[in-house]
Amino acid sequence: MSVPIIILKEGTEETKEREARMQNINAIKAITQTVKSTLGPKGMNKMLVDSVGDVTITNDGAEILKLLDIDNVAANMMVNIAKSIDEDIGDGTTTAVIFSASLLENALELIEQGIHPKPITHGYKLAADKALKIIGDIAEKISPDDDKILMDAARTAMNSKDIVGVKDYFAELTVKAVKHISGDDGNTFSKVGNVKIVKTPGKSLKETELINGVYIQKEKVNSTMPDVIKNAKIAVIRRKLDIVKTEFDAQIKISNPADIQKFLDQEDKILVDYLKIFKDLGVTVIVNNKDISDKFGAYLAREGIAAVKNLSDSDMKAVTKAIDANTVDDLHSLSEEDLGFAENVKFEKIAKDEYILFTGCKNPKSVSILLKGGLDKILSSAEITLHDVLSVVAKVMDTKEVVAGGGAIYIELAKRLREFANNISGKEQLAVNAFAIALEEIPKTLIKNAGLDEIENMTELRAAHKTESDKWKGIDTITNEIGDNFEKGIIEPAALVNHVIKAGSELANLILRVDRIISAKGSRPPGL
Ligand SMILES: Nc1ncnc2c1ncn2[C@@H]1O[C@H](COP(=O)(O)OP(=O)(O)O)[C@@H](O)[C@H]1O
Ligand SMILES: [Mg+2]
The missing domain is CATH 1.10.560.10 (GroEL-like equatorial domain)
Known part of the structure; x- marks a missing residue:
């Protein structure tokens, strides 16, 4: 068996x-x-x-x-x-x-x-x-320049969304936004993320605006920094702006009281050196993905330089692209060519949040949508809708077939x-x-x-x-x-x-x- x-x-x-x-x-x-x-x-x-x-x-x-x-x-x-x-x-x-x-x-x-x-x-x-x-x-x-077709595709995608009252307005806005970001490479869809959507309370979704620039949710490092900077020369860096601390707990023994001052002066010198680099290049705005110490923030403020710190990777990317800057890790290698430019940099409080807005940028392809509306939930669902509609319009432009x-x-x-x-x-x-x-x-x-x-x-x-x-x-x-x-x-x-x-x-x-x-x-x- x-x-x-x-x-x-x-x-x-x-x-x-x-x-x-x-x-x-x-x-x-x-x-x-x-x-x-x-x-x-x-x-x-x-x-x-x-x-x-x-x-x-x-x-x-x-x-x-x-x-x-x-x-x-x-x-x-x-x-x-x-x-x-x-x-x-x-x-x-x-x-x-x-x-x-x-x-x-x-x-x-x-x-x-x-x-x-x-x-x-x-x-x-x-x-x-x-x-x-x-x-x-x-x-x-179809032709990607056929606005009627693009608007129709936008409206159709919105038909099943809860925003009936602003359908035509949003269709126009999204088509404009997508046209802004599109190039000749037939790859507009992959750039839809470049349209930054910023939500803010307002009376109605009809107040939503298209803005030729980039919004980043960040406050200035020091409150006495300027609120508006015209013709800004912008340094985008990836470096902590602080005195360099030793990695491990080191003890520094100072026996002579006069040495304390010397030590502090030494620390200060590093910051003064940094400051000089920015001043020599005529930098008026600093964008950093790392920290900036309070002390250095105060130094910058005194010179009338504005700064934001600890930016996320996606925000860094958005700014760098818009103002056409090179990110720099080593400050000593920072040069004129690395700097970005914007006609206007402005700190702005929208609802409870602080934003820095870059407009008149070198790269005109950067746009934001300032989405205004009533309740939080309405704003969130309108944001999803906008994103979907931007995608659909971009897809139609890329594939040219409906x-x-x-x-x-x-x-x-x-x-x-x-x-x-x-x-x-x-x-x-x-x-x-x-x-x-x-x-x-x-x-x-x-x-x-x-x-x-x-x-x-x-x-x-x-x-x-x-x-x-x-x-x-x-x-x-x-x-x-x-x-x-x-x-x-x-x-x-x-x-x-x-x-x-x-x-x-x-x-x-x-x-x-x-x-x-x-x-x-x-x-x-x-x-x-
Ligand atoms: N006015 C309309 N009449 C009938 N169907 C419509 C109209 N507008 C859009 N649709 C259809 O609605 C469907 C999309 O519905 P939707 O709820 O958005 O689902 P999906 O998640 O598949 O996009 C599509 O088939 C589209 O053609
Ligand atoms: Mg749908």
Whole structure:
């Protein structure tokens, strides 16, 4: 009689095939349910309470996913894939989640009908490749100078955010800001972080301003330093401005009282030397990522030199870039060429915080948005919105391709994939059709969230896509009309839809190929 070979440690649990797949897909479905109703302009809000009782109310899928504490490997994989769209595009998280989950759900149905996962993943791959090709063919090619298109993309991204009253104003502001930072390198998206957003209380978001300069939240080192410095020559340094202390506790024995003064004079001499370096170069502002002692601060103040200290890396980068300075570690090597320039450097108190503002900088590509509004929570969500919208506008400028939203692109893709499926034989055909159904989940959800009749509107939408010229027929859930959404200005970057499709098929491929879950002793089985 053969003895069973035990290769797993005692207590290890093994979940097989059907059950493993069900567990994973059910966990993914559960997460999807929490964000699904937030999709689109009529999406519902969610109230999230964290472990210390802080409440966040949001209808932003990406925000919700960030705050959820998810304890399932497969669901976490989906969340990570969805988050990657936020990093890559700045928008589209909820869409990616809904599409991925729908792909998996449809696959599960096929598996339950006895189809092996292999042809399903293969069919999905064929469908995804075809869909990407279709998008490449039908997307509208635009010019990055086309302000109307950029504004439309900004407005569409804002449609699902809680800032209805300032949508047009913010669209204009973000397009201006992105145009400021963009160059000819087609890489504006990576520079969106250069638009610094500073939040400040005010009567309304309408008071928000675009400022050609950089804000850094820092107070001056010494209160008697000047508040305004015109035509500033700025030294950006990475060096402690203090007397150099010995690293370890050294004792200095001074027996003669006269030596005490000598010792202090010696210390002082170091500071005076530093001061001389700055004065000789005509420096009027010092920016330092290290400390500046009170004593040295007083010396600088006496000379009318302003200074800020202990700047973060990102602030250092922002200033250096704006004023076109070189950071210097060794003061003795500081030279005229290292210095930066700004027409105006100003210390300013905004709300409770102190800021230093550099305007009229050498590099005109540095801009800040002074975001004004009422409640803290409104400001925070407006900040997230602005960041997303800046990203979307930058993406459109970089990729120069847009498609119509409000479900239009998904209906058109589904239609063309069904035609494509007719030419495919075998089980893959079923998978391509399942892929098309998953794409339609986006318009379906938009319709459902708007409280409209799903069957009626989906039938009408499908029927509306007759010829090539109908490709942008979609639903506007603000007016509840079906029409040409490109003409209506409901548009989004083609790159967003590309990413949704890639992310969804990638996840489906990963999850469907899992046929065993092996959990170490004590670990919680997935899906529970
Ligand atoms: N006026 C509109 N009518 C219908 N759908 C719209 C409208 N404006 C935007 N949308 C759609 O809303 C969806 C985005 O919703 P959103 O809640 O922002 O989710 P995501 O996290 O995926 O960005 C997109 O499919 C977009 O086309
Ligand atoms: Mg969005």
